[in-house]
Amino acid sequence: MGNKTTIYDIAKYLSISPASVSYVINGVDKVSDETRQRVLAVIKEMGYMRTYSAVSLSRGKSNTVCLILPSKDISLAFSQNTFYGEFISVLSKELQKIGKDLLIEPLINEKNFYDWASSRAICGLVAIGKFPKEYYRTVRKLSIPVVLVDVFSPWADEFNTIRVDDTLGSYIATDHLIKNGHKIIGFLSSNINASKLDRRRYEGYREALRKNGVPFNNQWVFVSPATREGGFEMAPKIMESGISGLVCTADTLAIGVMQSYFMKGKSIPNDLSLVGFDDILTASLMVPGLTTVKQDIRAKGITASEMLAELMKNPDAKVSHLVLEPNLIERASVKNIR
Numbered sequence: 001m002g003n004k005t006t007i008y009d010i011a012k013y014l015s016i017s018p019a020s021v022s023y024v025i026n027g028v029d030k031v032s033d034e035t036r037q038r039v040l041a042v043i044k045e046m047g048y049m050r051t052y053s054a055v056s057l058s059r060g061k062s063n064t065v066c067l068i069l070p071s072k073d074i075s076l077a078f079s080q081n082t083f084y085g086e087f088i089s090v091l092s093k094e095l096q097k098i099g100k101d102l103l104i105e106p107l108i109n110e111k112n113f114y115d116w117a118s119s120r121a122i123c124g125l126v127a128i129g130k131f132p133k134e135y136y137r138t139v140r141k142l143s144i145p146v147v148l149v150d151v152f153s154p155w156a157d158e159f160n161t162i163r164v165d166d167t168l169g170s171y172i173a174t175d176h177l178i179k180n181g182h183k184i185i186g187f188l189s190s191n192i193n194a195s196k197l198d199r200r201r202y203e204g205y206r207e208a209l210r211k212n213g214v215p216f217n218n219q220w221v222f223v224s225p226a227t228r229e230g231g232f233e234m235a236p237k238i239m240e241s242g243i244s245g246l247v248c249t250a251d252t253l254a255i256g257v258m259q260s261y262f263m264k265g266k267s268i269p270n271d272l273s274l275v276g277f278d279d280i281l282t283a284s285l286m287v288p289g290l291t292t293v294k295q296d297i298r299a300k301g302i303t304a305s306e307m308l309a310e311l312m313k314n315p316d317a318k319v320s321h322l323v324l325e326p327n328l329i330e331r332a333s334v335k336n337i338r
Contacts, residue, residue, distance in 0.1 A: 005046045013046075014038055065095055065308060066103045066122045070129030074106045080227040081252055082280045083297060084128070087149070090301025091126065098309050100124070107131070114138045124308045127151065130195070145311030147304045152196035160307045161321045164295035166197055169326035170204030173247045173275040173293050176328055178212045181338035182245035182273060185209065186220040186238060188231065188257070189249035198226075201249045201277065224253070231256025239266065244273060244337065251276035251283045251292055258286060258333070269335035279329050289331030296324055 007021040014021075016035065023030045024039040031039075069084060071077035078084055092102045103122065113135065117125070124145040127135075136155050139146055146159045177185050187205045189198040202221075209216050220243050224230035231253035238246060238257060248254040254276035258268050268274065268288060276283055279294035303322060310317055 010039065010042050010046065013042055063100050064103050064120060064122050065100045065124040065126065066105055066117065066120070067091065068105055068107065068125065068127045068131075070107055070127075070131065072107050074104065077106070080225075080229075081250070082282060083250075083278055086280060086297045087128070087301050090298050091304055094302050094305035095308075098305065100308075114141060117142055117144075124312065126304050126308070145308045145315070147307045147311075149300055149304060150197060152200075157321070158319060160311070160319055162300050162303050162307070162324070163322070164300075164324045164326050166200040166326075167204040167207070169277060169293040169295065170201035170247060170249070171208045172204075172326065172328050173277065174205045174208035175212065176275060176291070176330075177245035177247065177273060177334060178208065178214055180245075180273065180334055180336040183214055184217075184220070184243045185214065185245040185247065186222060186241060186243040187247050187249075188222045188224065188234060188238070188253050190226040190230075191223055192221075198249050201247075205247050226250050226253060228252045228256040228259070232260045235260030235264070238272070239264070245334070246272060246274040248274060248276050251278045251280045251290060254290055254292070254333075255282060255286060258290070269333050273334040273337075275328075275334060283329075284331070286333075288333050291331045291333045292329050293326045294329045295326050299324055 007018050007025065010021045011018040016039075020031050020035060021039055024036050025043075067088065069077050088102070088104065095102050100123065103120065122144060124147075125139060125142070126147050126149065128149045129151065130153070131151070133153070133155055136153070136159075139159075148156050148159050148161045150163055151161060152163070174185060187202060189195075189202060192199045192202045206216060220241055222234050222238060224234040226249065231248065233256075235257045239261070246254075246257065248257070254274050257272070257274060261268055261272060266272070274291075276290050276292035277295070278297070279292045280297075283290040283292045307320060
């Protein structure tokens with residue numbers, strides 16, 4: 001029977017109850033020594049492996065919430081975007097308050113995801129970012145509470161979601177540069193055709209230019225991976241473009257640009273004014289401090305935990321779609337050139 005052996009197979013083989021097998025597996029002193037030894041011998045013979053789901057079944061519940069990151073490499077995700085670390089710190093703390101543990105996992109092949117999730121008997125799921133459609137079909141089969149963060153796929157709307165108003169945030173960033181006298185304003189993001197999040201931030205940028213009568217030039221739109229390294233490598237092209245202001249879709253991108261300008265002997269904000277997005281901790285530690293659009297990462301973590309807790313108590317609760325309003329955090333990376 002190999003690894004597919006269940007406690008029911010063992011119970012049938014020994015002509016005892018599944019409960020007796022469960023007692024032995026979980027160290028509960030409710031069976032005789034003779035029965036215990038018989039069960040242990042058959043477990044070894046059949047190659048039974050206790051899964052997380054077996055433990056959960058024996059206890060009647062699971063205490064594990066899984067967080068899936070949109071990357072196949074967790075260490076890479078953390079190094080490229082400190083948003084994850086800040087979000088996870090808050091989420092883990094909030095889940096502890098309701099007696100739940102947090103399991104952090106990378107993007108798992110959707111074909112294996114159902115078996116993976118079932119074997120761990122996870123009691124809830126939080127997912128960040130973009131996932132294949134097949135994931136949502138699989139998650140639906142699990143019948144567990146689900147909260148999606150920064151997910152824009154239309155088929156995700158049947159689950160609870162938490163987002164920030166990305167269009168408004170980018171509008172605020174662009175408008176701030178315009179109010180400080182900038183008329184040649186660039187935009188730095190990942191691929192706006194592939195990322196709905198970046199697309200929305202791009203639309204906010206374009207809308208602010210249009211409403212203020214400021215010209216748009218496609219040559220002032222820069223595309224790079226949404227990482228510090230991406231911003232660093234794109235900086236030379238930004239320098240050559242002649243723009244005086246730059247809106248970035250992530251603080252990590254803005255920080256990369258800042259570091260490259262410094263390495264080239266350039267000055268922020270004298271040679272370039274720029275605004276980031278997220279307000280990660282590093283933004284306040286930069287010199288000069290990075291002006292940025294704050295999305296409340298802490299609120300996202302707290303709300304995700306609260307949504308899960310409510311769904312665990314009431315599985316039939318109405319689906320909720322929360323949109324958080326961003327606000328501008330002014331520091332020293334924008335120069336008034338009026």
